[in-house]
Amino acid sequence: MSRVFEALCAHLKTHPEAEVQDAVKFLYQASFGGGHFLSDPDGAYQYLLKEAEIANRDAPYTEALGEQYARINLSALQELSPKTLFAMFKASSEDTPTDKTAFLSLLDELENADLFDKAEKAAFLKSYRAAGCPAVHHSEAYRRAYHPAYRVVKKAYADFLSAFIAIDKLTAEKAPVTVAIDGLCGSGKTTFAALLQSVYDCNLFHADDFYLPMPMRTPERYATPGGNVHWERILSDILEQIPKNESFSYRMFDCGVMDLGDAVQVTPKTLNILEGSYSTHPELIGRYDLKIFLKTSPETQSARILKRNGPARHKMFVEKWIPLENLYFTSYPVEKQCDLVFTT
Known part of the structure; x- marks a missing residue:
């Protein structure tokens, strides 16, 4: 059947x-x-x-x-x-x-x-x-x-209905509103963020655009839970700017040149979303009105990464990025501190 x-x-x-x-x-x-x-x-x-x-x-x-x-x-x-x-x-x-x-x-x-x-x-x-x-x-x-x-x-849309309800309530009460989407790699954070963007006129930022600059890629930095994202720049360039409700710009990390790329202009909007692993880092978590966590089984995670990134990068995820994520999730109560949790 x-x-x-x-x-x-x-x-x-x-x-x-x-x-x-x-x-x-x-x-x-x-x-x-x-x-x-x-x-x-x-x-x-x-x-x-x-x-x-x-x-x-x-x-x-x-x-x-x-x-x-x-x-x-x-x-x-x-x-x-x-x-x-x-x-x-x-x-x-x-x-x-x-x-x-x-x-x-x-x-x-x-x-x-x-x-x-x-x-x-x-x-x-x-x-x-x-x-x-x-x-x-x-x-x-x-x-x-x-x-x-x-x-x-x-x-x-139905699967994530409680998130849409929460956002509707927040945007009816205040502006601007800032939402974080954290969770395991391969759990669908980017897809979920795009789903929200298909409904709301919002600003969408990706934590993956804030890779560490080369001088900061030290063993000591990688040994720090959540240290493999440039959270300092997420804070200064994005999260500290949104409450001002004014236009601003920021630069995304360009993997092609391994440095910051051209400036991206941002127009003030009621809803602002930051998606990606480490978006609720302890230094950032207090900046959000709504925190959402996505998780999935290890088997599903592996299958999705393999399909999305291919065998070579899948191996890199297994050997490097997933262990770094796991260090972050075991070091901080990320899931428990989020307002909504979805299993995808």
Whole structure:
């Protein structure tokens, strides 16, 4: 049984009034997300606001549609900003898959499963396939029983929903807001930061742009937990500048010349994110409004680094960078000091 079909079966157990077309809709959304590009974003946002007024406030915030997509129920708007949810929905709709191969396999799986009346299911699926397998609405029975009100988004948005809620709360209360994303290499910090940037108009900084300059690369420095990042410059060039709410510039380390590169100009924004290992170094941790930690299993970490960096650099990570990270994580209570922790 596929992961998507497992999710469907779990959904049907909690939604016994669902009909065949509701199952098809579930599988369609699991395959294609929202299923369409937003041709009228302003109108779609206004519709979201109207629908939120009558949404079931007791519905669970999220429901996975398999491994790629999820439903975020409008009940989440009790804590999540409508603008944030709409941005998630819009971003998730911009690269809708078009290949129907996997979806057609799911329909076959549905037809062969011991679900619904067999003759009724076969008749519906025959007619549905003949029509070209379009998007469908929920059945009237489903609507009466469950009053569905949700938006389909990429699953990662649902997985990190508590982080979006925390950021929405902070940015509604103050400005500027500064967020740190620390964690193990290969845990998805950069990917998560890009996910946040797809929703928020924010400044994003990377700890990897603050490598140690050559004169500081001494055995004594590397022996210091967290010493293999130039935290002094992160502090002076970034974290001390953000609260001033003024334009500033900084220079990223350029590995091509093993020295600092050209200046990068920064415009003041409400949200500012620093991602990367060592971003919550003891000398930096007090500068953040929200601290997030990402972790993963050693097996997953190794597989991701190998896929991302290739065998030669994977060996370097195993022999050098991971031990230095582990020294940092065992020397300081990094994970415990973070406000949110995610396992990826």
